Amino acid sequence: MSETPEKQMKPWIKPALEMGPILAFFAGYIALRDHTFLIGGADYSGFVVMTAVFIPLLALSTLALWKLTGKLSAMQIMTLVLVVVFGGLTIWLNDERFFKMKPTMIYIMFGAILGLGLLRSKSYLSLVLGEVMPLDAEGWRKLEFRMMLFFFGLAVANEAIWRTMTTDAWVKFKTFGLPIAMLAFFMSQSGLMARHSTEEKAADKDAAE
Structure with missing residues (x-):
């Protein structure tokens, strides 16, 4: 992915895609932090629920960056992988x-x-x-x-x-x-x-x- 020539796009789009999922997580957490959700017989906090929302949001924003710029940096790929791994563990173990x-x-x-x-x-x-x-x-x-x-x-x-x-x-x-x-x-x-x-x-x- 990283070897594809970068495409041109408006300068505000990249930071918006990078910060969008983080700000969405923050806003969702603030709204749900005092709530508990019963899912599949287990109680999940608002933090864990927003973690489950954050993972696909980050994946979609990373995919959009790749489509718009034609490349991804190693840092972006590594960040996505670690979010999926540690976010997945948070949801799976409810921790x-x-x-x-x-x-x-x-x-x-x-x-x-x-x-x-x-x-x-x-x-x-x-x-x-x-x-x-x-x-x-x-x-x-x-x-x-x-x-x-x-x-x-x-x-x-x-x-x-x-x-x-x-x-x-x-x-x-x-x-x-x-x-x-x-x-x-x-x-x-x-x-x-x-x-x-x-x-x-x-x-x-x-x-x-």
Whole structure:
């Protein structure tokens, strides 16, 4: 899937498809959190019911992204697989802890992949973001090292929050805290990106000539 040339689409569609299922889960959870549903002789909380809704929503949004862009990143595919696995366990065992552990597994895997790339002197992050952030080799190494630590930090934060705080707190953290943390991280790396941007170096070279 990832080798197909990307198709053109309106810039708001991609973030809408990526955030749509997450916001739908949040809204559904807020509406159903005080309800219990008797299904097949077992009681299911609103959290588990919304987990069952979230899985197909994410699958449909991922399929729509593939149809619209012509490709999927490894992160998108891995996220979908882990959502299906941990969400499925949550529904099957009627235990919300599995779904809460899912972000931990995602961020550990992302951090481990970036760490493996650093050990092998290969830039996996550039394969995903190279088109939107053209950096030189040193810039990618620094960014990947920092992002590896960031992902491991997110994994620790997720574990701490779901194990010590309420489900409401975790849902708010998952819906808003993680995206805000990701945005803040990339904003904090703007200096590194500017120093190692290949576009700026090319422009400076042209100006000098």
